[in-house]
Amino acid sequence: xxxxxxxxxxxxxxxxxxxxxxxxxxxxxxxxxxxxxxxxxxxxxxxxxxxxxxxxxxxxxxxxxxxxxxxxxxxxxxxxxxxxxxxxxxxxxxxxxxxxxxxxxxxxxxxxxxxxxxxxxxxxxxxxxxxxxxxxxxxxxxxxxxxxxxxxxxxxxxxxxxxxxxxxxxxxxxxxxxxxxxxxxxxxxxxxxxxxxxxxxxxxxxxxxxxxxxxxxxxxxxxxxxxxxxxxxxxxxxxxxxxxxxxxxxxxxxxxxxxxxxxxxxxxxxxxxxxxxxxxxxxxxxxxxxxxxxxxxxxxxxxxxxxxxxxxxxxxxxxxxxxxxxxxxxxxxxxxxxxxxxxxxxxxxxxxxxxxxxxxxxxxxxxxxxxxxxxxxxxxxxxxxxxxxxxxxxxxxxxxxxxxxxxxxxxxxxxxxxxxxxxxxxxxxxxxxxxxxxxxxxxxxxxxxxxxxxxxxxxxxxxxxxxxxxx
Numbered sequence: 001x002x003x004x005x006x007x008x009x010x011x012x013x014x015x016x017x018x019x020x021x022x023x024x025x026x027x028x029x030x031x032x033x034x035x036x037x038x039x040x041x042x043x044x045x046x047x048x049x050x051x052x053x054x055x056x057x058x059x060x061x062x063x064x065x066x067x068x069x070x071x072x073x074x075x076x077x078x079x080x081x082x083x084x085x086x087x088x089x090x091x092x093x094x095x096x097x098x099x100x101x102x103x104x105x106x107x108x109x110x111x112x113x114x115x116x117x118x119x120x121x122x123x124x125x126x127x128x129x130x131x132x133x134x135x136x137x138x139x140x141x142x143x144x145x146x147x148x149x150x151x152x153x154x155x156x157x158x159x160x161x162x163x164x165x166x167x168x169x170x171x172x173x174x175x176x177x178x179x180x181x182x183x184x185x186x187x188x189x190x191x192x193x194x195x196x197x198x199x200x201x202x203x204x205x206x207x208x209x210x211x212x213x214x215x216x217x218x219x220x221x222x223x224x225x226x227x228x229x230x231x232x233x234x235x236x237x238x239x240x241x242x243x244x245x246x247x248x249x250x251x252x253x254x255x256x257x258x259x260x261x262x263x264x265x266x267x268x269x270x271x272x273x274x275x276x277x278x279x280x281x282x283x284x285x286x287x288x289x290x291x292x293x294x295x296x297x298x299x300x301x302x303x304x305x306x307x308x309x310x311x312x313x314x315x316x317x318x319x320x321x322x323x324x325x326x327x328x329x330x331x332x333x334x335x336x337x338x339x340x341x342x343x344x345x346x347x348x349x350x351x352x353x354x355x356x357x358x359x360x361x362x363x364x365x366x367x368x369x370x371x372x373x374x375x376x377x378x379x380x381x382x383x384x385x386x387x388x389x390x391x392x393x394x395x396x397x398x399x400x401x402x403x404x405x406x407x408x409x410x411x412x413x414x415x416x417x418x419x420x421x422x423x424x425x426x427x428x429x430x431x432x433x434x435x436x437x438x439x440x441x442x443x444x445x446x447x448x449x450x451x452x453x454x455x456x457x458x459x460x461x462x463x464x465x466x467x468x469x470x471x
Contacts, residue, residue: 005043008042015133016132017067018063018066018067022055022063023055025134026052027053029052029118029130031050033129034147048090049090057093058081060082061082061093072084072085073085122159123175126150127147128159129142145157154185155186158191158194170204173199173201173202177217177230178220180229181217199235206324210323219276223265223268224265227243228265242289243264247259255303260288264285264288267287267374270378274373283333283337283374284377288308289338290307290312291305294308313339333367333370340360345397354448357400357404358445358447366412372398379391422438426468437464437468
């Protein structure tokens with residue numbers, strides 16, 4: 001007997017009885033069944049449940065909505081599907097079908113089918129599991145492709161020939177990698193080989209569908225697994241060549257630099273351990289993205305990557321646009337962290353002035369803590385002594401930042417003197433002079449020439465007056 005949450009069991013029984021009353025069979029399929037056997041917390045984690053029926057998915061959804069006394073039903077006639085919202089669950093109903101695809105199109109030719117036909121079109125064996133819900137058959141497992149065995153063996157495999165599965169919908173290659181990452185399973189040999197062979201077919205998939213899968217990889221507990229698989233399978237170069245370009249190590253005069261691809265994955269994993277912020281994780285992905293074109297070898301110094309922080313920030317909007325990532329404040333946040341990621345560790349020296357620390361606090365603003373997480377994550381080395389030394393240095397930097405912020409209150413700083421006041425005191429019209437004077441007051445405060453208060457800022461403005469007032 002299925003040991004599922006009572007509220008789900010009752011719901012499934014109601015759905016089974018609703019199907020029986022209109023002479024249809026119904027099955028719960030996919031993620032819910034898979035996660036049950038993975039012993040996940042389905043009561044807490046599952047919000048979407050998929051059902052397949054032999055007959056009309058729309059008719060069954062309407063019957064279920066009546067049974068559950070809910071009017072929250074959405075019907076999609078062109079797809080033959082319907083969604084019922086019930087409490088905190090989205091219940092999706094579709095008629096069992098078989099699909100065939102033309103090589104150059106993502107739109108399938110759909111026909112009515114059996115539950116076996118429906119399971120044949122699933123992407124992976126572990127997603128092709130289903131339970132009967134009709135009275136008399138309640139809880140009977142349908143596992144035509146040994147998905148339970150694959151769950152036990154921690155294996156990602158397609159139900160039919162992998163080339164056929166990926167030919168029908170190339171996004172399934174990304175999904176295979178995504179599930180391997182999320183579950184920390186292994187890609188079965190033939191499945192991986194088929195992805196390598198067919199990686200170029202990803203070109204017919206929209207960037208929106210690709211980025212949706214990629215972000216799920218980024219948000220997994222160990223995203224490096226997915227990026228390593230994407231690289232190995234030849235998928236990453238299809239949509240993110242800049243990241244692939246990080247791969248490799250050059251040597252000159254016996255000096256080598258670290259492999260920036262694998263370093264980036266370490267930083268990403270380190271960030272993932274400290275934060276669930278998707279965009280902070282994207283900052284980790286992007287932080288060294290411009291190292292390849294800035295790489296130089298200097299005698300007596302070794303390998304340098306001067307300016308990769310500024311160039312990486314400049315590249316961010318272009319890469320985000322191509323990947324289908326947002327070009328709003330989230331992109332600007334990533335851009336800022338990429339631009340600033342070298343700054344905190346540059347403050348390690350005891351001789352660093354409060355002025356330099358004030359400027360970092362001012363520029364980072366509300367994102368200072370996230371910047372510090374990224375910088376801590378960026379400390380990677382096989383040498384444990386080095387890592388310990390860098391972390392101790394970083395502890396000192398954080399302490400000084402805290403001390404300066406408590407003393408000078410620069411976080412999210414606003415100029416104490418308004419533009420109107422500058423025009424009034426100097427007798428100037430709106431224009432570039434107002435901005436110049438504001439900048440001079442800002443620099444005087446950040447450099448510690450005057451304190452961060454209105455009185456000293458106003459006195460400073462009066463001192464500037466002779467330089468700007470009309471003759």
